[in-house]
Amino acid sequence: MLINELSKKTGLSIHTIRYYENLGMIKGLTDENVKSNNYKHYDGNTIERLEIIMEAREVGFSLAEIKKILTSWFESTESKPETLELFQAKIKEIDNKMRYFKQTKNLLEKICDKIQNDDL
Structure with missing residues (x-):
């Protein structure tokens, strides 16, 4: 094609x-x-x-x-071990990003709560 x-x-x-x-x-x-x-x-x-x-x-x-x-x-x-290592490293990277985004989300939710309660 x-x-x-x-x-x-x-x-x-x-x-x-x-x-x-x-x-x-x-x-x-x-x-x-x-x-x-x-x-x-x-x-x-x-x-x-x-x-x-x-x-x-x-x-x-x-x-x-x-x-x-x-x-x-x-x-x-x-080799399979090298390929597996690449995928495992990406999984670890994703886990770290998920933790970071969860922390960021929690912080933003706290700020939203403060704004709604006129605490700012």
Whole structure:
């Protein structure tokens, strides 16, 4: 499939897809027999990779971390313990953020209470 179809199937912009390709996270192939254009073709594997990228971005992984995940998933160059360590570190990071946001929420609720009771 061409990049415009890939964009429609994934919901990502063509610019974003090209950005991920420039980072080496996905790869399009050109047809060696066609010399008149420079169109790249993408397969189903690319959709799977883009879905992993989108989900990983959604939970807070950096692009560098996602690149490691993709390498581990598709190229098996990373060992399972290294991949597990990456996921465990992200879980710890999320736990820390949750504690911070809970503290921030509690502080804001106290301020709201003071405002409502005219204590400010």
